[in-house]
């Protein structure tokens with residue numbers, strides 16, 4: 182069943198096939214199908230899924246397709262929305278609505294030896310590390326899905342430099358504190374507004390080669406002394422203000438594309454509907470231009486925070502409604518602890534982030 186959708190970027194009306202995609206896993210085992218040679222994108226692996234019927238929501242299509250293709254009933258499992266993405270294969274345009282579903286231990290025990298699906302297609306469970314390393318040949322659109330799946334369950338945010346104002350050398354105190362208190366292997370959003378902090382970030386990365394960094398988009402990390410730390414920098418971050426400035430620039434000059442990081446995936450901060458719409462537009466333009474994708478948004482504040490005491494909290498319900506509008510994975514931020522991961526997932530998020538409670 183095909184669905185007519187309007188493409189807001191080009192203002193042309195194109196026929197797009199709406200597809201529900203189920204990233205089914207149990208812990209670090211992921212279920213892949215294999216597309217028959219005769220199918221579109223044949224002889225490639227795929228996540229289970231298929232066309233959403235006209236009368237169905239994406240989730241209804243997802244549950245039906247998984248049942249039809251594998252026999253697994255996921256109606257009572259939590260389906261976490263990862264995102265929505267358009268891809269133009271030339272011969273076919275698709276809009277993939279992607280959900281991650283963790284099956285229960287019981288479901289896994291029942292289906293782990295499944296090697297053929299109910300439609301005769303090959304099925305296989307694969308290791309997460311191998312899947313994310315690109316060992317399986319998937320359709321081109323899935324590159325973005327794999328980038329989304331890299332996101333961890335929790336992200337640490339650094340204290341602002343102002344937190345160390347009482348120290349004789351605030352930058353040295355910032356460095357020392359985070360060197361000691363970031364947990365092993367963490368993803369860390371280096372929230373430093375001040376220009377000139379590139380070297381401190383690089384020094385921290387040299388001291389902590391186990392961590393991975395999200396750095397502010399306005400910092401020029403290549404200019405810092407030690408460029409070797411660059412392989413630890415995995416994404417660039419845009420504040421909501423930067424995002425909205427980018428968006429109004431594009432509105433005035435549709436063909437212009439400002440100098441946002443073109444070499445790194447982006448993570449953007451959003452607090453409301455307008456910024457989520459802008460993030461969706463940015464993600465769509467980056468996909469069209471084949472730039473590294475927007476891999477997530479920090480949606481904040483879920484609850485009141487010490488760092489932004491005057492910003493009213495969204496609360497989980499409003500947070501969840503906003504999260505559903507995003508075309509990319511959503512990370513909860515603001516007054517959260519790592520223990521609140523499950524709550525975030527139940528409300529449509531993929532991860533939680535924060536400062537105090539995420540440091541050791």
Ligand SMILES: Nc1nc2c([nH]c(=O)n2[C@@H]2O[C@H](COP(=O)(O)OP(=O)(O)OP(=O)(O)O)[C@@H](O)[C@H]2O)c(=O)[nH]1
Nearest residue numbers: 200202220221222227228229230231232275320322323
């Ligand atoms: N199921 C699935 N489809 C994907 C993935 N990635 C991706 O680009 N697609 C595309 O999304 C569309 C899925 O629709 P489908 O599975 O219902 O269609 P089909 O061509 O296999 O079957 P059909 O013969 O019923 O038309 C295909 O064009 C496929 O190439 C994926 O990971 N899983």
